[in-house]
Amino acid sequence: MTLDTTKHAAQTPEAEQPWAELGLKQDEYERVRAILGRRPTGAELAMYSVMWSEHCSYKSSKVHLRQFGEKAPESDALLVGIGENAGVVDVGQGYAVTFKVESHNHPSYIEPYQGAATGVGGIVRDILAMGARPVAVMDPLRFGAADHPDTKRVLPGVVAGIGGYGNCLGLPNIGGEVVFDPCYQGNPLVNALCVGVMKHEDIHLAKASGTGNKVILYGARTGGDGIGGVSVLASETFDDSKPTKRPAVQVGDPFQEKLLIECTLEVFKEDLVEGIQDLGGAGLSCATSELASAGSGGMRVELDTVPLRDSSLSPEEILMSESQERMCAIVKPEKVDRFLEICEKWDVIATVIGEVTDGERLEIYWHGEQIVDVPPRTVAHEGPVYERPYARPEWQDALQADDAGKLPRPATAEELRAQILKVIASPNQSSKSWITDQYDRFVQGNTVLAQPEDSGMVRVDEETGLGVAVATDGNGRYAKLDPYAGAQLALAESYRNVAASGAKPLAISNCLNFGSPEDPAVMWQFAEATRGLADGCLTLGTPVTGGNVSLYNQTGEVAIHPTPVVAVLGVIDDVARRTPIAFAEEGQLLYLLGDTAAELGGSAWSQVIHDHLGGLPPKVDLERERLLAEILISASRDGMVDAAHDLSDGGLIQALAESCLRGGNGARIVVPDGLDPFVLLFSESAGRAIVAVPRSEEVRFNDMCGARGLPAARIGVVDGDAIEVQGQFSIPLAELRESYEATIPGLLA
């Protein structure tokens, strides 16, 4: 086979090229030819196709994502915003925190263990590339129906993969979610979040500048992993009618990643790095073009110097390989020796593969012959942008008109009690400890709160007790009913969860999981959700620091529920002041904060009891959310509450059940005048929380709520070993625990 050099390409303009197989559209291919003024070489075609795929270029979502920048609230906390590997937030005392959530959905469906494991590995490297030490991970997960046979294949593999990789790496997994819904059948969502901590001066960026500086590839050898994975896996809908393109699955090696982390932190510490980029989707194509594009533009790479695991790989394959556990650094020539020395100490292979040049072209050579000669910006940052048509689907009105308020409600107290136990025992509402117990939640010794608490919290500074809290939330059912409100509800819930644990929300990251952007209805959902999220962040004062979009989550014509997952990061001055969810002390008073209306659209009750999805999701009031959060944070700081739990899916009864079981104490509840017991217990009105107030603090707490205008109703007391709703029913904790804890092991163990 002759090498397809740039010279050869110029001489053979008519050669047939597999642009369609690589996922490029005709006009995109024409555009590549126009940019280069000739046909692309095979290597160039590989780079453009993979970098212009939906996954890497955000070509369908970009026009909507701009709002996150345009509507960004004023924030002193944001040190690095959207566009870098991850955003960076100032948390005080000289510390900065970086965090990001990403998807690894399609790979995890094909090979659950490795797909989920490499998802963790990828996000950890993103955080590392910012200069931070990764300190915790979280995983928001969505699967098909809990009793579907394929869920039994996918879920245990995904959970074992997350646990296996994270545990080997020594990173605590402090939270996330597990949601089941038939809409995710065949399209499970495996999102992964990582949090990292650094000092302000340690921030590093992904850019290559300084002519003569060396490009060093370090980490694992390059093999045939996931070749074409990005363009084929992430951007094409699964379709049974076509023969499966099954590219080699990427396999992760967490022990290699651990070495990479320690090695990278040491080269940072000795100030040996000018710019750095991790290798993830699109591998070297992405790393070289992004580094060059963000820097001065010129770079020359000798591709045959790349250490290989499989010597038969072609240059195109080397450029597209997604072998894990690799990083790319830009290093000044005089520092190269020291850099290589440190890599050797950590048993990490490191190779100088090229250098920064004073031109504006990315040139790649293979045994001395030029195979790539492109302006890097056209590959990395100036790809195609689509204004996809979008339209509110015709069925949206009918869906919203199908009011959940009309569903038959329990007629007797006995029926209400039975429905409560049924909802608590449903896969979505029941305990997820069978899953989270497979993760190491406490390694490193800094975990303050982890599942099943409202947020995950880790200590950042041992001396002062400074800590950060992160929560992830997203409710696809709400978003299906109203994508604008659904995205805001995800934001509000995550924000509320962070505040309920006593931390002040600072910034968000998001992972937007949707169906095919080529479907105008899906595109409308996406447009509405991003608009809702951007507006919501503006109101709450929490900027978007970055995130990820996952499209094409659909099989045939059927898309998943629109699922915007929002991760909110908060800071707490002293983790000793945190608020847990457990009702630990008998005699404490239970206050319900916020307003309860009969809001059942998209609720857990409507799903479990009636298998119904219709009507409108709960009303969003972000000013109220902000007030509630301020009260919860003040109450935590001043010791006015000993427990707090946010109210979301499943309503008050779900929160009561979790807090009682966690604390091993019951509760006696009195239904306030004018409220129906069913509505009180099952409504999912937003902007609410339940708190346990010590009697000595009642006056002070009441005064605070009164003065600031937050409705606070005393609804009961922590007492006994049952949840008793006066005049209605009583459920012993033992019976409640059985319902709550038996479901998931019963289905999956």
Next chain:
Amino acid sequence: MARVVVDVMLKPEILDPQGQAVQRALPRLGFEGIADVRQGKRFELEVEGPVDDAALARIHQIAETFLANTVIEDFSVKVEVGEGADATAVKAES
């Protein structure tokens, strides 16, 4: 009773961290001259009754659906005829 052996190996292009760990350990222990190590799994199945085409088809199915993860692994099925006899290899595509 006849024995059928199913060998399961990671596909050649798939990373094998365990094999690599073994390979890295070899020079440290003074063993030179090994360029690469790949690690796999061997299953020995004692078959009831004759090992005919039907039995082999069944074993092939067992290997494909349970013993090997064909997304990342290849397998081969071999019949061992009696003690010490030469194994008749039946290569199986996966």
